[in-house]
Amino acid sequence: MDALGASLHADGLSVTYLGGRTALRDVSLRVEAGERVAIVGANGAGKSTLLLRLAGLLRGAGRVLVDGREISSMSQPELRALLGIVFQDPDDQIVMPVTLDDVAFGPLCLGVSRAEALSAARRALEAVGMSAAADEAPYRLSYGQRKRVAIAGALAMGARALLLDEPSAGLDPRSRRGLIALLRDLPASLVVATHDLDLARQLCCRAILLSAGEVAADGPTHTVLDDAALLEAHGL
């Protein structure tokens, strides 16, 4: 275990959706504790599916280990306290009618006392610059603001590994810069699925290129993203 974050190890992940479409084929990857890895790829390459599979929300072949422990052998509270996920669309993630309650939802579900959960929620809202919206109804916020609330919800759980699906989508340039700074300082391992290649360059030291559900390249971010022929060949 590393204080900087949890390690993630995926081995032979495959996912086939009902209807027969295979979204992931034998994907293996390793994310070291504290490492920040970008998952890039064209639309439909399998980035979101990979994150859902890593989070244990989709079933399929292969295994996922967090800090050396297989996630299927862990209890849900144990797994969720260790591994957080932020969905692409914040409307999928926000479930409570008041912003502060929504951010505190995860910690409360993990059995944290109400006072601690609210305190963690306030800290998380402050970290994403949304303290002023604590008492507002989330559906009254703009898309970008809801996105930040969704990220706060994951931060409040104190996860040691975070999976983020298109975290910068819908954010204005200032919020995007703030988000990058925030994610850089997080004491957690990050796996970021994104089309935002600049964000990948600024935030991640390693990039994995997914294409048609398979790993097409895995290496230092600049090496992968500067290879124009490689990106072109895989629809980027």
Add this chain to the structure above:
Amino acid sequence: MRGYDLDPYLPGRSLVHRLDPRLKLLLLVGFANVALWPSSRPLHRLALTSALCLGATALAGIAPGRLAARLAALIGLAGAAALGTLFGADPAEGAARVGSVAVVAWAALLVSASTPIGCLLSALAGLGAPPSLVSMLAIAHHLTFATADEAIRTVRAIRVRAPKRSIAGDARIVGLAMRSLAARCALRAERLQWALLARGFAGRIPTAPLQRPGWRDIGLSAAAAAALLLGHRWTR
């Protein structure tokens, strides 16, 4: 999810707004019982319950028109039903029954207009409602907005792509929209389930504990309950 407002809550600092939500719910149950109880003087009963509702609405500082706007569909339905009762054995009694249902709906709307949904859920939990029921209502509240959001997006998408309309064309479009809406809502519900699981949800939505009702709450509720009982005796 902006540009429309399904949330019945209308913020305010009135006595009704600040009344303990558990007492509000208990008063609502009492009011519904009195309003719907068989009476030898149904029109008197209707006049009394309507006056109580009007008084509470005025005390809440909510313009009756704002509530009526939210009751528009119900008012239309009640009007149609009331027309039907004119042809019954006792038109006055029939109209009074339809009116009683509308008055109870008005009172329920007043409670939801003066109480944030989070407080209502806490009140339900505080009154001993099963956690599964509270969780179901919380998720249903969220899904109402999600469904409306999907419906608006579907209608908007159809409007911009089908400007020329005929009755047959409209019927076909409505059919397609319903199918699309059902599919989108099912997918949204699946993503919501993933989000709940990812945040440690184990079948129970956490609700905030409520403080004990103050003397002002108890006094106001006792006065309202006494008015209801007296009215009930008078119109029995």
